[in-house]
Amino acid sequence: MKVFNSMTRKKEEFVPITPGEVKMYCCGPTVYNFIHVGNARPIIIFDVLRRYFEYRGYKVTFAQNFTDVDDKIIRRANEEGISSAEVAEKYIEEYFKDAHALGVRNATIHPKATENMDTIIELVQALVDKGYAYESGGDVYYRTKKFSHYGCLSHQPLEELEAGARIDVNEQKEDPMDFALWKAAKPGEPAWDSPWGQGRPGWHIECSAMSNRYLGKTMDIHCGGQDLQFPHHENEIAQSEAANGCKFVNYWMHNGFLNIDNKKMSKSEGNFFTVRDAAAVYGYEPIRFFMLSAHYRSPLNYSKESLEQAQAALQRLYTAAENLEFLSKNGREGGLTADETAVVNTFDGYRQRFDEAMDDDLNTADAIGVLFELVRAVNTAVEGAPTKEFAAACLAMVKEFTDVLGLLYQKQEADGELEAKVEALIADRAAAKKAKNYTEADRIRDELKAMGIEIMDTPQGVKWKKV
Numbered sequence: 001m002k003v004f005n006s007m008t009r010k011k012e013e014f015v016p017i018t019p020g021e022v023k024m025y026c027c028g029p030t031v032y033n034f035i036h037v038g039n040a041r042p043i044i045i046f047d048v049l050r051r052y053f054e055y056r057g058y059k060v061t062f063a064q065n066f067t068d069v070d071d072k073i074i075r076r077a078n079e080e081g082i083s084s085a086e087v088a089e090k091y092i093e094e095y096f097k098d099a100h101a102l103g104v105r106n107a108t109i110h111p112k113a114t115e116n117m118d119t120i121i122e123l124v125q126a127l128v129d130k131g132y133a134y135e136s137g138g139d140v141y142y143r144t145k146k147f148s149h150y151g152c153l154s155h156q157p158l159e160e161l162e163a164g165a166r167i168d169v170n171e172q173k174e175d176p177m178d179f180a181l182w183k184a185a186k187p188g189e190p191a192w193d194s195p196w197g198q199g200r201p202g203w204h205i206e207c208s209a210m211s212n213r214y215l216g217k218t219m220d221i222h223c224g225g226q227d228l229q230f231p232h233h234e235n236e237i238a239q240s241e242a243a244n245g246c247k248f249v250n251y252w253m254h255n256g257f258l259n260i261d262n263k264k265m266s267k268s269e270g271n272f273f274t275v276r277d278a279a280a281v282y283g284y285e286p287i288r289f290f291m292l293s294a295h296y297r298s299p300l301n302y303s304k305e306s307l308e309q310a311q312a313a314l315q316r317l318y319t320a321a322e323n324l325e326f327l328s329k330n331g332r333e334g335g336l337t338a339d340e341t342a343v344v345n346t347f348d349g350y351r352q353r354f355d356e357a358m359d360d361d362l363n364t365a366d367a368i369g370v371l372f373e374l375v376r377a378v379n380t381a382v383e384g385a386p387t388k389e390f391a392a393a394c395l396a397m398v399k400e401f402t403d404v405l406g407l408l409y410q411k412q413e414a415d416g417e418l419e420a421k422v423e424a425l426i427a428d429r430a431a432a433k434k435a436k437n438y439t440e441a442d443r444i445r446d447e448l449k450a451m452g453i454e455i456m457d458t459p460q461g462v463k464w465k466k467v
Contacts, residue, residue, distance in 0.1 A: 001056070001359040003221075004297060006229060006252040007153055011361055014251065016220050022053045022060045024221040025211045027228055028110070030067040030203075031091035032076040034274040035098055037287070037302055038225070038258045038265055044288050045255050045296045045362070046223045047104045048406060052358050055404045063214045064107040065207060066092055068114050069200050074189055084190050085114070098275045101284040103406040111210040113201060117192050120201045120209040123243055124181045124194075132242040136172040138184025138197045144177040147238040153252060154230040161230065179235055181205045204235035208243075211236075217244040223253040255296045261303050278307070285410045286310040292364040292405055313372075314407070320375045321398055321408055322465060327382055327391035330461045340390040343381045347397050350374045354401055364405065371401045385459060422453055426462050429455075 002011040016022050026046045029035055035043070050062050067073075068088035077084040096106075113120070124140055127133035133142050144150055150158050162177050180202035185191035191198040201209075211219060217240070224233065233252065240248040257264070260271040278287055290310040294300050336344065350370055357366035378394040402408040425444050432440040448455055448464070456463045 002361055003251050003253055004361045006254050007249075009155070012251065014220075016058070017218060017250065020058060022058045022221065023215040023219045024050065024060065024062050024223065025207070025215055025219055026062070026064045026107070026222075027207060027224040027232065028064040028066050029091075029095060030070050030072055031088045031095060032070065032072040033091060034094055034276050036265070037260075037273050037275055037278050040098075040102060040275050040287060041258050041291050041296075041300065042223065042225045042255050043099060043104050044102060044291045044406075045364075046253075048292065048364060048404070049221075049223070049253070049362055050105070051404050051406060052362065056355075060108070061215065062107045063109040063111060063211060065210050066095075066110060066112045067203060067206060068092070068112045069190055070203065088112075088114075098279075098284075101279065102275065102288050103285065103409045105406075109214050111214060113206040113210070114190075116206070116210050116213060117201070119213045120205055121182075121192075121194050123209045123212065123239070124201075124205060126243045127181065127239065130242060132238075133181055134174065135196045136174075138199060139172055139180055140182035140196055141173055141178040142181055142235070142238065143174065144179065144238065145175060147242055149241070150238055151234065153234050153237060156230075179204060179231065181239070204232055205239060207232070208236050208239040208248075212240060212244070218247050219249055221251045221253055222249040223255075226254045226256055229254055256299045259299060259301045262301055265302075273302075282307040282311060283410070285407070286314055289314050289368075289407060292368060292407075294365050295361075295363055297361070316372075317375060317398075317402065317408060320379055321395065321402075323463075324378065324382065324391050324395035324398065326458075326463050327386055328388050328395055331386050331388040331391045334387055336387060336389050336393075340381070340387060340393075343377070344390070344393050346377070347374075347393075350377075350397070351400070354404075358404070367401070367405065371398070371405070374398060374401065418451075422448065422451070422464055426455065426464065430462070 001014045003014050004010070005012045024046070026042065029039055050060050053060050066088070069084060073084050073087050077087045080087065092112075099106075124133060127142065128135065128140065131143070132146055133140050145158060151161055154161060158177065182194060182196055182201060182205075183199050184196070185198040185200070189200070191200055211222070222233065222236075229252075237248050259265065260269075260273070263269055263271060265272055275284075275287065286307055287310070290302070290306055291300070293306075293310065293313075350373070354367050354370045357363045357370060360366070375398060378398065382391055382394060399408070425448055429441045429444040432438070432444065445455060452466055453464050454466075
């Protein structure tokens with residue numbers, strides 16, 4: 001597999017530190033609000049990266065943090081009249097609701113800043129001891145210019161970064177580009193004891209401390225949105241490599257920006273949408289499909305048309321899968337025919353092309369193209385009277401690809417009571433038709449329709465679904 005490494009700006013063969021294992025870290029949300037559609041892109045993309053590694057047989061340790069103490073959280077706590085801890089827990093819970101509805105699996109580890117304070121303080125102290133950090137007025141700052149490789153991820157020298165940065169005037173700093181590792185406590189804010197007095201961590205130090213604790217001093221992959229390259233990831237490199245004296249990350253992966261109707265998403269533009277807002281209109285799974293429909297490094301434009309196209313594409317997949325599932329239960333007996341065996345023998349070719357797309361820097365757009373080619377082929381192949389075994393083999397092949405992409409997870413299974421009632425009515429309708437009581441048969445069809453059940457008469461029997 002090749003991945004585009006943001007550090008070297010080229011595709012590189014992925015070679016894990018430990019054969020057969022992958023350690024990866026993704027920056028998670030600052031939990032003061034519902035996640036927005038821009039947040040959803042890295043969450044979905046790197047969930048698929050993790051799924052694909054597992055599909056290829058790797059053991060994956062995936063850490064995604066929560067920043068649960070921050071200026072924004074404190075402001076939200078003041079607005080809502082509750083504690084910062086209550087705000088954080090509230091929006092962590094809401095995050096998981098949205099993430100699960102997007103088909104995103106929990107990370108192996110979801111560390112929180114507030115639960116790793118000792119680790120954070122130890123790392124800050126190590127930087128102070130090595131001369132990379134200094135205390136000033138209860139704050140602790142990182143000496144940016146002492147780290148000779150600063151700017152290596154941004155590919156800009158420190159002088160250019162300094163010229164382009166918006167820097168707060170702060171007389172406590174030795175240099176304007178120095179950044180906070182520890183912030184002295186202010187009245188009414190949450191605070192922890194430290195060698196420099198009560199305070200709380202800066203944003204950048206959290207990820208360095210938690211990745212070091214849970215994944216080790218050097219990890220395979222660190223991923224996140226393109227907006228995090230500078231200053232957040234740049235600062236993580238400076239902190240971690242100065243403290244540990246070794247390489248921090250082997251491969252950096254960053255997804256491209258999400259625009260809304262070809263404009264940058266912004267509250268001032270009035271085009272800011274939470275995932276929950278969008279899901280109320282289009283559903284969660286179309287959002288996931290949309291995010292995977294373009295290469296993850298490309299800019300992606302969110303629009304009404306693009307979400308409607310995602311809905312339509314997903315419906316084609318669901319229709320195919322539901323038909324194959326029905327045929328795998330109601331098809332002919334007797335084992336694969338020669339023609340069916342010939343079709344099954346083509347599956348390795350689809351699998352090879354799917355894997356080649358995903359191996360090429362996680363090209364989900366091309367992988368989805370292979371999936372739809374497969375679906376068109378099996379739709380044609382099961383026309384007529386396929387065997388159960390053939391339909392089951394086709395369904396398994398489709399599901400192999402959709403499981404890697406995390407699609408087709410929203411199927412609403414009928415509860416047992418409803419299923420029993422529907423099957424009983426279908427049996428009554430069949431009996432009425434056999435007795436040539438077509439009035440009763442039509443009445444039962446209308447009753448099912450009123451229940452939200454659509455039935456279809458096929459050579460293999462009656463198919464039904466909720467609509």
